[in-house]
Amino acid sequence: MKIISLSIRSQLVITFIIIFSFIVFIVTYFNFSSSIEQKKxxxxxxxxxxxxxxxxxxVTPLIFNDIEGAEETLNKLNKDHNILRVIIFDNDxxxxxxxxxxxxQSEINPEFKEYYFDNMNKDFLNFGTLKITIALKHQGNIYGTLxxxxxTKIITTILKKVFNDIIFFTIILLIITYGVSILLSDYLLKPILHLAKTSxxxxKTRNYKIRVSHDSKNEIGSLYKAYNSLLMDMEKSTVNLENQVSxxxxxxxxxxELLEKSLKELKEAQEQLIQSEKMSALGNLVSGIAHEVNTPLGxxxxxxxxxxxxxxxxxxDLKNGTLKRSVMESRLKVLNDSSSLLIKSLHYSSELIKSFKQISVDQVTNDVREFNIKNYIEEIFLTNNNKLKTIPVEIIIKNEDDNLLIKTSPGVIAQIFNNLIQNSIIHGFSxxxxxxxxxxxITIEEDMIKIVYEDNGKGIDLSIKEKIFEPFITTKRNAGGTGLGLNIxxxxxxxxxxxxLTFKSEENISTQFIIKIPRTYSYEEKI
Known part of the structure; x- marks a missing residue:
């Protein structure tokens, strides 16, 4: 419902007209009602x-049975046009x-009723017909009925004229009242409207140096004075506020600027930390590969x-001619077994070096390329095999699609898994x-790859469960833990x-990290 908003001037004029109209209506109503009764x-x-x-x-013509005299008397009434009918009845x-x-031609019952208005018509100000019945008496004897x-049309005509005159003068008074109310409202509200316009x-301009003036010493003058005082206070407050804001x-x-500088330094420190972590992981990788390659090379x-x-x-034996068949078969078997072990050892070393080469290059360059996610994770675990077999740990990698390819930075994937494996070794399997x-x-969810990493170790301590991704949070600070792995x-x-990244953990049962990353890296900037 739309609310109509009227100005104070309009409200004052309407109020004045309503009050005056109400008074005029009451006065006119009582005056007109009085006029009706009076005329009636x-x-x-x-x-x-x-x-x-x-x-x-x-009565005299009736007593002497003078019908002509009676009719002559009645015919003299023809000058009064309001008389509709006059009848003289005898006692019978x-x-x-x-x-x-x-x-x-309507029948008349000459029963005695002194007078009454037979109001057969309900029109405005119509009183119908006045009926009068008078006994014809002489010296106390009744001889008949008149x-x-x-x-009553003459009353109706007079009252309608009075009513029209009242309506006319009422309209004139309302017009005069409207004009007077306009002038009066302008006179009374002019100072207030001026004050509203100035406000x-x-x-709009926020110029508190403006001042208002009024010559009157009444309440309006006091209002203007108080308003100017308020403007002075506002001007002072505005100047003070502007100074404070500046x-x-x-x-x-x-x-x-200080925060931007600190943020820049923090980002640089974070990048340095990640690079240091890369170098540390690469050093561990080199150490692990060297140790791992040592056995097959031996x-x-x-x-x-x-x-x-x-x-x-x-x-x-062949030169001396002492070579026997049984000896040759025995020595050939030894040669065959040794060559098989040699080939196997060299192949294993080659695979280790190949994995080391790929992962080390990925960690240094962080280039984006397409690769088989399952095979790559297997290579990451292979390069960490030297540390995992000391516990030992059974590795199970499942994929709903063995040929699932992902386009992202393999170096970042390697860094993530190296930290998760290190976290499992230091904290989970301690x-x-x-x-x-x-x-x-590894599963596919629309355009995302979901990787669930879970170990069945000790779980995460309740004291740090809510802040494990914050930097420097660790329970193994004295055992080589930095508290930076999960933050990285x-x-x-x-x-x-x-x-x-989200996680679930139950003490002495398991810890699970749920990783979701885009299947295709869609950002142009280099990781």
């Missing part, structure tokens, strides 16, 4: 006087004489020595005595890969 009573009294006079003139209720200019019907101007703005700008050297030794024996397992499940993982996933 006057008409009735005059009619009764006329009826009594006519009764006096009509028979018509003795009558005056009926309108030729009315019946008169008289029209609107100040609100001062605070300068302070905030300085703090903002086997290869041993196998080659055996092959050389057995070959020399065969050549010597002093672990049961069958240690790490499960990795969190930042790499959110900032570098534009993914998400």
């Amino acid at each position: 009573d006057s008409f009735l009294q005059n009619s009764l006087i006329e009826a009594n006079l006519l009764a006096e003139f009509s 209720k028979n018509i003795f004489a009558q005056y009926n200019p309108s030729k009315k 019946y008169i019907e008289k029209s 609107e101007e100040i609100a 001062y605070r703005t300068n302070e905030l700008n300085k703090k903002r 086997n290869a050297i041993t196998s080659s020595s055996i092959i050389k030794k057995e070959s020399n024996y065969l050549l010597q 002093d672990f005595r049961t069958n240690a397992k790490i499960n990795v499940m 993982v969190y930042n790499l996933i959110y900032q570098k890969l534009k993914g998400s």
Whole structure:
């Protein structure tokens, strides 16, 4: 529902007109009602006087049975156009004489009713017909009845004229009232409207130096004086506020510059931390690979020595002519086993070096490329095998599609998994005595890759559960923990890969990290 908003001037004018109209209506109503009763009573009294006079003139012809005299008396009423019918009845209720200019034929019951208005018409100000009945008496004897019907149109005409005059003068008064109310409202509200206009101007321009003036010493003058005082206070407050805002703005700008500098330094420190973590992971990788390669290379050297030794024996026996079939078969079997072990050891070393080469290059360059996610995670675990087999840990990697390809930075993936593996070794499997397992499940969810990394270690301590992704949060500070691993993982996933990371953990049951990253890296900037 729309609310109509009126100005004070309009409200004052409307209020004044309503009040005046109400007063005029009440006065007019009572005056007109009084006029109606007055005209009606006057008409009735005059009619009764006329009826009594006519009764006096009509009784004599009735006594002497002078019908012509009675009709002559009644015919003199033709000058009064309000008389509709006059009938003289004898005591037997028979018509003795009558005056009926309108030729009315309705029957009349001459029962005695002094007078009444037969209001058959309900029109405005129409009183119907006045009916008067008077006994015809002489010296106390009743000789008959005089019946008169008289029209009340003359009252209706007079009252309608009075009503029209009242309406006319009421309209004139309302017009005059409207004009007077306009002038009066302008006179009374002019100072207030001026004050309102000035306030609107100040609100738009914010110029508190403006002042208002009024010569009157009444309440309006006091209002103007108080308003000017308020403007002076506002001007002072505005100047003080502007000075404070300027001062605070300068302070905030300085703090903002300081924060920007600190943020820049923090980002640089974070990048340095990530690079340091990369180098540390790369150093661990080199150490692990060196240790891991040492065993197959040792086997290869041993196998080659055996092959050389057995070959020399065969050549010597062959030269001396002492080579027997059984000896040759035995030495050939040794040569075959040794060569198989040599090939196997060299192949394993080659795979280790290949994985090391790919992962080390990825961690240094962070280039975006397309690769098989499952195979790459397997290579990451292979390069960490030296540390995992000391516990030992069973690795289970499942993928709903073995050929699933992902386009992102393999170096970031390697850094994430290296930190998660390190976290499992240091925290999850510390002093672990049961069958240690790490499960990795890779699934597709629309355009995202979901990787669930889970170990069945000790779980996360309740004291740090709510803040494990914050930097420097660790329970193994005295055992080589820095508290930066999971913080680096969190930042790499959110900032570098534009993914998400959540976790679930139950003490002494398991810890699960849920990683979601885009299947295709869609950002142009280099990671």
